[in-house]
Amino acid sequence: MGKQDYWVEISFRGMPCGAGFLLTRRHVLTAAHCLRRRGVKQSDGVVVSRDSGQSVEGTVLEVDPGRDVALIRVNAKLGWAVQPVVTDRGEKGDEWMSPYRPEPADPELKGWVLTNATGFESSGGATIEALELQVRQMLGDYSGYSGSPVQLERHGGPGLGAPVAVIGMLIEQDLHRVRRAEATNVLFAITVAEAIGAFEDLQLPAQFSRLGPPPVAETVSEAAGRHFAGARASIAEIKAMVDEGLVSDMELTEQTKALLRMAGQRTIDWAGGHESAR
Amino acid sequence: MIRVEVVALEPGGGRQISRQDRVTELLRERALDIEAAIAEAARIAGTGLVSSHQHGDWQVTSLEARFGLTLTAEAGVIVGKASTEACFEITLTVQRRE
DSSP states (O other): OOTTOOEEEEEETTEEEEEEEESSSSEEEEOHHHHHTTTOOTTOEEEEEOTTSOEEEEEEEEEETTTTEEEEEEOSOOSSOOOOEEEOOOOTTOEEEOOOOSSTTSOOOEEEEOSSSEEEEOTTSOEEEEEEEEESSOOSOOTTOTTOEEEEOOSSOSOTTSOEEEEEEEEEEEEOSSSTTSEEEEEEEEEHHHHHHTOTTOOOOHHHHTOSOOOTTOOHHHHHHHHHHHHHHHHHHHHHHHHTTSSOHHHHHHHHHHHHHHHHHHHHHHHHHHHHHO | OOEEEEEEOOTTTTOBOSOOOOEEEEGGGGHHHHHHHHHHHHHHHHHHHHHTSEETTEEEEEEEEEEEEEOEEETTEEOOGGGOEEEEEEEEEEEEOO
16 A cells, blocks of 8 residues: 555445546546446535545546446545556556455456457447456456556556556456356456546646557657656646645655656657567 | 345446445345245246146156245345346156056
């Protein structure tokens, strides 16, 4: 458990609904079916909590049952610092993990991205852009993980408090074709781009608006510009936290370094991928 | 006071992975649903027995039907017997007529 978690649990009238995560310090993204199951509707009040017990009240702004996403507005200032989030597009072969556990004894899910984002018919009835994820832990049933953010796994990275790259949100499991009550070890996550596309009026920082597919003929310098713009937007968010007294200048410096390192690495990875594709 | 566990039917048949809470209701409040399901299952088994009672020199001399019931609920509201699941196991004894 980091001191700057960005993922949360949402509850309604004292009953847990499921996971979600802070897109910004004012907006939480979650799965619509987590709310529906508790009878939560648009404009209803909910409670947004972090694992340590701190919480803040929120209001359901919009629900898109087809895409199976819902947006919650945080009604007051968060009383805790939020780990900066950089959104990214997951690609086949990426290692992923999800930090949310429905219960303390439940495992933290990890695995590999099986396919690039592709069309997927959700139980909500819409064809959405989703990632197919292989999960290492064979649980047979992944109930309780909906709304969990899916982030790229980092090995030996910058450490606690450093930005995380979120690629999607867990919504569904694949069921065994014969034993229908049992899940395979494949999960589906709606991509961040698809999820936030459901909320046209939502004003988000620059890193979210740049989530569309990169231009086919993009140059290295254009790719660098895209990655560093995302980093600058995240740095601006952290500076706002400094102003609120939630983050120290030293943490700002460390996170700025980490964000710039990550933007540089993503540019190098992008260039390497395009080089090998030629 | 006897309680019985009920399951919620979800769109997608279990693909969505929200929390699955154990929900119980008072058994006596579901008594009519259970009685109706038993009567319907018995009627189906009996109709099957009548239609397959005799084939040439062979006849069905006994029938044993076993089935389970799963009570369903959705947001605390009983869905009704149309969505009640019942799994049949039928054992027939067939003997040659003397």
